[in-house]
Structures are given as structure tokens and as C-alpha cells.
Amino acid sequence: MKLLEDRIHTDGQVLGQDILKVDRFLTHQVDYQLMKKIGKRFAQVYANAGVTKVVTIEASGIAPALYAAESLNVPMVFAKKAKNVTMNDDLLITEVYSFTKKLTSTVQISSKLIEEGDKVLIIDDFLANGQAALGLVHLMEQAKAEVVGLGMVIEKSFQDGRQKLLDQGMKLTSLARIEKFEDGKVIFAPADDKDFD
């Protein structure tokens, strides 16, 4: 998505070897106009997939997932990283390991919110090692729901999350694919939605 790549060039900040900071429009401050266009793009790509629910994980995935849900006219569900006092239903539960935080956390969705036969589009802000995405896929398997695809706003293509998802037969749509960082600049690989630009 050319618009997103341009915005990453303008407002993204490369930190060290492998971190991209996009807190001006995605992960902390949220530019609703860009998010809306991102949500619409995901909806365009999956327009004929019969999506019944958009699923993401708190917190930075919520904005793009919400606009994707709006464009597809379906509900959005966000997986929770912590159990709270109102989560008294049966839960779909999985463990997600974070390489950056070096810890395993539990991710859960109420089993009442995803039904057998649901056709789910999974959305997230970043795809790196793929742990969160694979965790969400695993939750959908538990619910006997079908994952029709995964939409990632930004993919770090030099990490192995992409390959892991493709190895599982998943359809993957990353709107900005980072091939590498060079002298503090972002070099992009062709995005999965390039034909829609």
C-alpha cells in the first residue's frame, strides 16, 4: 500500500537493527484517516471471502481491525492478553511467546464469540516472528472456525513469521513489507496488495 509505505518513510523511525517505531500513526497515536484506508484495503482484498468476523489482539491491532470490520460489515473481536473478572465463560486459550519481551503470555477469547463455521479475517499491526498471529490461528482452530486470511499492516519480511504462516497454508496480506533497514532507512519488498494500489 503505497500510502502506508510513504507514511512509514515520513513518520517511521528505525531503532537499532530491527525495530521500526510508528507511534505517530499506528501504535500509540492513531491516524484514523490512514486506519480507515487500511481497513478498506483489507476489506477489498477479502471482499469475496465471506468473512463473518474480524479478529485481532489488543491493543494496536484494534484500530485497523475495527475499520476492516466496518468495511466488511461484520463484528470485530479482540483477543485479551489478561483475564478479567467478567471473563466467566469457557475460554479459547493459547500461549504466545514474545521474542522482544522474552516472555510467554496467555491470550484468550471467550468461546461464545467465535462459532464453528465462522469465517475469520485476522488483523494485526505487526508481523515479525508470527507468534501472535499463530496464536490467533490456534484459537480459531479450537473454535472450529475457518481462517480465510491474515491481514498485517506492517511485516518485517526479514523475520520468519511470514514463512511460518505460509507453511500452514494461510493466505497472508501484508500492506507494507520491510525487506531490510539500511542506514536508518526502510527498504520495502513488494506488498501483497500491490495490485490494488
Next chain:
Amino acid sequence: MKLLEDRIHTDGQVLGQDILKVDRFLTHQVDYQLMKKIGKRFAQVYANAGVTKVVTIEASGIAPALYAAESLNVPMVFAKKAKNVTMNDDLLITEVYSFTKKLTSTVQISSKLIEEGDKVLIIDDFLANGQAALGLVHLMEQAKAEVVGLGMVIEKSFQDGRQKLLDQGMKLTSLARIEKFEDGKVIFAPADDKDFD
């Protein structure tokens, strides 16, 4: 907001003495249509307040805050409950005590995202004891930004958050105000936006 009260009657679930579960449309599964109307309502109430930013706290506040930001055509910023590897700027930091979780957590916003002179509308999903809301107000004070008001989707009017905010001279707009729970049913007090219905 009549539409919201009706939805709470239909899909809300009273748990024990003082907990309302609204995971079908707000805190876990998100009904974008309702959230959009809620966002528009906040924007109506604060249409002439010169809002420059909408601020919320992750995660359930994000959806209503995003649509409020869209309706007001300003950016949305969500405060973070955990510091991550990209938060290398100066931070606005406060402590928020959770009565339900019985623990104090740190809430932070990058100081670059809120500027002196910003006119901020604070949005959150629930107002109960007011700790999260007061924490956000405190962050805005640190940034020398002006809080033009607080918009709460659901207020538990039998807890003291409302009074604490009013005591600080804040303008408060709660779209559904729960006076009490009676035999598992929700009894509402007049909402702050009733004149807009």
C-alpha cells in the same frame, strides 16, 4: 443515549453486586455500528470545544475513542499500560490503582504526542471509581494540555468516580448511567447526553 441503554438491557449481563458484562458489543466483541454512533454522540456534545486530540487508555476505550476522533477530525492517542521497547522518548507517567484487580499499574503516554495548548477530550469505556480517568487527567496536566471534557460510555453512578471528576471541575458526559442493579436488571439514571437523543 437511549440506543446504548437499550443495548445494555438486551446484551448486558449483571454479575454479582456491581459488575456489568458487556463483552458482546464493547469490551471484547465490538459492534462497530454502535461504536460509531457513540463516537458521533461524543463529537456532538463537544462540537464547539475546539478539541485537538482524543485520548483514551488501552484497550476497550480505543473503539469509541477512534470514532470520536473521526467525527471530530483529530488524532486519537491511547495511553499504554506497559512500556515497550519503542518508547524511548520522555514519558508522561502516572500510577493507576485498580479496585477490581487490587493492584497499582503504571500508565504512560509519550510526551511528544500531547503538547501544551492541546484541547483534549478523554474517552473511556467505563467510569467506576474514576482511577483511570483521573490518571489520564493527571497525564494531561503534566503536558500542560487542557482537558475540555470526559466522555464515558458507561458510568456506574453508584461508585464515586463521577463525584471525584466533578470535584476537580471537569465536564463529564456519560452516555449510560447505571443507578443500580435490581434483581439482575439495570436501572438507569438520566444520561448526561439525554438532550441529544
